[in-house]
Amino acid sequence: MSGYVIRRKVGEQPLWQHGSPLLGRLDIELTERCDNDCVHCCICLPEHDEDARRREMSTAELQAVLTQAAALGALSVRFTGGEPLIRDDFEELYLFARRLGLKVMLFTNARGVTPEIADLLARVPPLELVEVSVYGMSAQTCESATRCRGSYEEFRRGVELLLERGVRFVVKGALLPGLAGEVAEFEAWAATLPAMDKPPGYSMFFDLRGRREGGGSAAEPPAVGCDVERRNETIRRARLSPADGVRFLTRDRERYLKDMREFCSKFMRPPGDKLFSCGAGHGACVDAYGAVQACLPLRAPQTTVSLRGGSGGGGEGGSAAEPPAAASAAFDTARLRYALTEAFPRLRETRATNPEYLRRCAVCFLKGLCEQCPAKSWAESGTLDTPVEYLCEVAHEQARDLRLLEPGERAWEIEDWKVRVERI
Amino acid sequence: MSIALEDVYKPSEDVVAREIEGEIIIVPLVAGIGDMEDELFTLNDTGKAIWDKLDGQRSLADVVTALSPKFAAEDGTIQRDVLALVAALVARKLLTRA
Numbered sequence: 001m002s003g004y005v006i007r008r009k010v011g012e013q014p015l016w017q018h019g020s021p022l023l024g025r026l027d028i029e030l031t032e033r034c035d036n037d038c039v040h041c042c043i044c045l046p047e048h049d050e051d052a053r054r055r056e057m058s059t060a061e062l063q064a065v066l067t068q069a070a071a072l073g074a075l076s077v078r079f080t081g082g083e084p085l086i087r088d089d090f091e092e093l094y095l096f097a098r099r100l101g102l103k104v105m106l107f108t109n110a111r112g113v114t115p116e117i118a119d120l121l122a123r124v125p126p127l128e129l130v131e132v133s134v135y136g137m138s139a140q141t142c143e144s145a146t147r148c149r150g151s152y153e154e155f156r157r158g159v160e161l162l163l164e165r166g167v168r169f170v171v172k173g174a175l176l177p178g179l180a181g182e183v184a185e186f187e188a189w190a191a192t193l194p195a196m197d198k199p200p201g202y203s204m205f206f207d208l209r210g211r212r213e214g215g216g217s218a219a220e221p222p223a224v225g226c227d228v229e230r231r232n233e234t235i236r237r238a239r240l241s242p243a244d245g246v247r248f249l250t251r252d253r254e255r256y257l258k259d260m261r262e263f264c265s266k267f268m269r270p271p272g273d274k275l276f277s278c279g280a281g282h283g284a285c286v287d288a289y290g291a292v293q294a295c296l297p298l299r300a301p302q303t304t305v306s307l308r309g310g311s312g313g314g315g316e317g318g319s320a321a322e323p324p325a326a327a328s329a330a331f332d333t334a335r336l337r338y339a340l341t342e343a344f345p346r347l348r349e350t351r352a353t354n355p356e357y358l359r360r361c362a363v364c365f366l367k368g369l370c371e372q373c374p375a376k377s378w379a380e381s382g383t384l385d386t387p388v389e390y391l392c393e394v395a396h397e398q399a400r401d402l403r404l405l406e407p408g409e410r411a412w413e414i415e416d417w418k419v420r421v422e423r424i
Numbered sequence: 425m426s427i428a429l430e431d432v433y434k435p436s437e438d439v440v441a442r443e444i445e446g447e448i449i450i451v452p453l454v455a456g457i458g459d460m461e462d463e464l465f466t467l468n469d470t471g472k473a474i475w476d477k478l479d480g481q482r483s484l485a486d487v488v489t490a491l492s493p494k495f496a497a498e499d500g501t502i503q504r505d506v507l508a509l510v511a512a513l514v515a516r517k518l519l520t521r522a
Contacts, residue, residue: 006466018446073444075451075464101440101451125455127463 021073022340025105027285027296028065030093031056031082035111036146038135040174040238042207042231042297042379047086056288059089061331065286065307066097068333072340076103076128080296082288085112091120103127109135110158111151118158122165129195130169132159137185141178168195175204175248176238204240204248205371205394208232208379210299239390242397250401260402261424267368268421270412273351273358275374275384277367281344284336292339294347298375300384303347305339307331350374352385360387365417366404370395427484427510429503432522434480439465439518441475448472450518457517465518467509474509480522484510 033052034044045052057065069077077097084090085108097104105128106121121130134155136142142152162169171190173179179186190200209231240248250256271277281294290307293299308331352358361372371391374384381388399405404420414420435441438454450465467475473494477487488503495502513519 006468008464008466021444070442075444075449098453099440101442101449103451123455124453127452 022337023069023072023074023284025076025078025283026065026069026074027078027080027283028062029081029286029288029296030062030079030084030087030090032288033086034081034083034109035086036083036109036135036148036151038146038174039234040145040176040203040206042209042235043082045082047083052288056087057286057290059092061290061307062089062093063096064331064333065290065336066093066100066102068336070100070102072337074102076105078105078107080107083109083112085117091117094120094126095124098124098126106130107133108158109133109146109151109155110162111154113158113161115161118161118165118167121162121167125167130162130167132162132169132171134171134173134179134186134200135176136178137182137189138178141182144178145174145176163193169193170195170200172200173202174206175202175240180248202248204245205391206235206239207297207376208235210297210375210379212299212378212382236390242390242394245394246397246401249398257402257424264368264402264404264421264424268365268417269367270363270365271361271367273362275350275352276348278373280374281340281348284339284344286336290331292336292343294339294344295375298378300374300378303374303384305335305343307333307335309335350384354383354385357385357387360392360410360412361385364412365414365421366395366399366411369398425514427507427514429485429488429507430483432480432483433478433510433514433519434522435475435478436518436520448475465516470505471509474506475513478510478513478519 029043031052032043032045033047033049034041035047037044037046066077079090079094079097084106087093090112094104094106104126106126108130110132132155134142135145136152139152142155143149146152159169159171171186171193173183173186187199190196209228212228276294278295280298285293285296286307287293287299287304291301291304292307293304298304352362361367361370364370371394372388376388376391377384377386380386380390396405396411399411400407402424404417404424405411405414411417435450438452438457440451440453442449442451448467448471450467452463452465473491474487477490482490484506488506491502491506497505510519
C-alpha cells in the first residue's frame with residue numbers, strides 16, 4: 001500500500017516523469033555584507049555598510065523572488081552572502097521560503113546563530129544541510145583570517161547551538177595559513193559532527209573580487225566600502241602557491257590518484273572556443289541587488305539581467321542580456337524567467353575571441369583540472385576570455401604531479417594528450 | 425488509528441504540497457516528518473488523483489464517488505485504494521483529519 005506515496009531522495013531518483021522544471025534551485029545572495037572581514041574573501045562588504053544595506057533587495061522583493069522561484073518549479077533555494085544571518089529579516093525570509101515548499105540551503109559562518117535561529121532551524125528544518133565555514137581551530141588562527149576580534153568565540157557558540165538543537169550541518173575550511181597548520185585538528189573535530197560523512201572540503205585557490213571598479217548600475221553597483229584593488233592584493237597574498245596547493249591536494253596520495261584516474265578519464269579534453277562548458281545559466285542566482293546571474297561568481301554586467309529594470313549592466317559596455325522592455329525601474333520577477341529562457345541560453349553560446357585564449361585555453365587538454373572560466377576571467381581581467389595565469393599555473397602543477405606533463409611542457413602544445421590521460 | 429469512509433481529511437499544515445511538472449511533491453515543513461535532508465514525498469498516479477480530492481470538505485465516501493466516473497475499476501477497488509492511501513498518508517503525518 002505504501003506504493004501510493006513514495007519517499008524520495010532528491011538526486012537519487014528522477015523526480016520528474018514529464019520533463020523537469022525550468023528552475024531546479026535558486027541561489028540568492030541575501031547581502032554582500034559580512035560580520036567577518038576575511039583576508040581571502042571576494043565578496044564581503046563591512047557589516048555596517050549603510051549604502052550597501054540601502055541598495056539590497058527589500059524583504060518584499062526577496063519574497064517576490066522566492067515566490068517566482070517556486071512558480072518556476074524550484075525545489076530549493078540557497079541563502080548565501082556575505083553573511084545571510086546579519087539580515088534583520090532572515091527568519092522571516094527563511095520561513096517564507098519554507099512555507100512555499102522550498103528547501104533551504106544556508107551558507108553561514110555561524111557567528112549569527114542565536115538560540116532563536118537554532119530553535120527555528122530545529123523546528124522547521126531546512127531539509128538541506130547547513131554549511132558552516134571554518135577559518136581556524138583557535139581564536140588566534142581564526143581571527144587572523146576573519147580580522148574580527150571575538151569571531152572565534154561566536155563561531156564556536158553558534159556551532160554549539162546547532163549541535164544542541166540537533167540541526168544538521170557540515171563544515172568546510174578556508175585553507176589559509178592558520179587553518180593549514182591545524183588541518184589534523186580540524187578534520188578530527190569535523191569527523192565528530194553528526195552530518196559529516198566525509199572529510200571537509202576546502203577552498204584554497206581563492207577568487208578575486210568579481211565586482212570590478214567602475215562597473216555600476218542599479219543591479220551592479222560599484223563596490224562602496226571596499227577598495228577593490230587593495231582587497232584583490234590581499235586575496236593574492238592569501239592564495240596558496242601552486243606547489244603548496246598541489247601538495248595539500250595530494251596529501252592522501254592513494255585516494256587522490258584513484259579519484260583523479262576516474263576524473264581525468266571523464267573530463268580531460270580541450271574545451272574549444274565555447275566559453276561556457278559548465279552549468280552556468282542552467283540555473284540562476286540573484287545577487288543582493290536584484291541582478292540575475294548565470295552563476296554566483298559571474299558579476300559581469302553584460303551577462304546579468306536586472307530584476308529592477310533600468311539599462312542593465314551599464315558602466316562596462318551595457319548589458320546584452322537585458323530584455324528590450326526592461327526600461328522601467330519596477331521590480332519585476334518575470335525577468336527571472338526571461339533570464340532562464342532567453343538571456344542565459346544565448347549567453348551559453350558565447351565564444352571566445354581573445355587570441356591568447358584561443359591559442360592556449362581553447363586547445364588545452366587540462367580543462368578538467370583548470371578552474372579557468374568566464375567568471376574568474378572577469379574577476380581577474382575584466383573580460384570573459386582572458387587566461388587566468390594563476391589558475392593556469394595551478395593546473396600545470398597538478399598535471400606535472402600526475403605525470404601528464406614533463407617539466408617545461410605547456411599543455412596546449414601536447415598532441416598525444418589522450419595517451420597521457422590513459423596512462424594515469 | 426482506524427480510517428472510516430465518513431471521515432474527512434485534509435493535507436496536514438505541517439507539510440507543503442506543490443504541483444510541479446504534473447507531479448505532486450509533498451515537502452515536510454516541520455521536524456519529524458522527513459527524516460533526512462533531500463527527502464520529499466511524491467504520489468503515484470492513483471495517489472495523485474485521490475490527493476486532489478482530499479480537500480477537508482469531502483468525506484472519503486464522497487472522494488470514492490467523485491473518482492468512480494474517472495476510473496474504470498472493479499467494485500470496491502477505488503474504495504480500497506482511497507482507504508489505503510489515506511492510511512499511508514496519515515501514518516506519515518502528511519494528512520490530518522479535518
